[in-house]
Amino acid sequence: MRDAAVDSLRALNEVVKRLRAPGGCPWDREQTHASLRPYLLEETYELLEAIDAQGVATLREELGDVLLQVLMHCAIAAETDDGFDVGDVAEVTRAKMIHRHPHVFAGTAVGGAAEVVVNWERLKRTEKRERLSLLEGIPSALPALAFAHGVQKRPARLGFDEMPSTTDALDATRTALERLASVAEGAPAAPARGQDWTVEVCRPAAPLEEAVGELLYAAVALARRLRVNPEDALRSRTNRFVDRFHVLEEEARSDGVDLHDLDQAEWRRRWEATSRPR
Structure with missing residues (x-):
């Protein structure tokens, strides 16, 4: 330094x-x-x-x-x-x-980055002898996608992966989506326009919430198998929506239109127009 x-x-x-x-x-x-x-x-x-x-x-x-x-x-x-x-x-x-880096400071030979990760977890375990589970130390206060990613990744580093291949993760995602479709009839009715979504008003049925959780968990596993960070992927997708919605707002202001006055058909027309080349 x-x-x-x-x-x-x-x-x-x-x-x-x-x-x-x-x-x-x-x-x-x-x-x-x-x-x-x-x-x-x-x-x-x-x-x-x-x-x-x-x-x-x-x-x-x-x-x-x-x-x-x-x-x-x-x-x-x-x-x-x-x-x-x-x-x-x-x-x-x-x-x-x-x-945790004996291959750098103590002459330990490793075959590559993957072996470094395995050694890291083993050495970390020796430091944290009071921990009874590999999953201890993953903050439960993490955003849910990041928490799921961490929970899946920690055992996978040592050889246990609930969905060990891309095919397994794809199958789990399809199964979860099919299950969600089968219980979707229990979904709450859409709230009236202007009514905020609240747990009290729109609390989903337990099977529906569980099915959504299974789908998201499987999607995290699929992203992990594809070496994609699910948190980053979802943020990127959300930012694309934000950018497109900003265009819609700018065009509405330019037209002198109050978005509160739009009906569903006009919302859809303006939304689809933002996807066209400008």
Whole structure:
């Protein structure tokens, strides 16, 4: 690491400590690990957006915002008798990376990236001896697609895959779709226009919700077999809808049309028009 980079990191850490110190910022001084949770989440999502946008300046800024959150949590932890500081965090991570890369630091021979992944899971298990399940450590608070992806991937790394081939995943997806079609008659009626979708108003029948879950779970497995990240794929598809809907809105504004006044036929006509070359 460049000396200047070390100096910048140290200077930023000193800023954070000053904010937390007596006479520092009243807002920063009252923060806790728990109160900072939403800010860490928000900054993480902003970082992910910057990665998608592929802008160097924005990426640098958003990485800095996440780094600030890390330093703030370290500063809070350091204020307790049994706490730790950013140096302790760095040392734990350094030791962990060395232990999980024996093919780099200890002369262990590996046959390729796949074997590295298998070794990683084995070594990780030795570090987490208190864990009784391979699935422990996958945050259940992850978005559902990412959670399903992680749950499927962890055992697959060690040799167990519920849907071990693309054909198996395709068959499971077809079966789930057929089952969903068979129970779709239990779907709630469409709400009246202007009525918000709520669980109380439109709570689906349990078999219907289960069938949708099976379809989504199988779709995640299929995406994994195809080496596609389902979270990224769905986000990309959703963004295509967003872009197209923005075109619809712009054209409606240009025509002096209030979208609230459109009937279903006009909505459909305008939507189909956005797919034509402009």
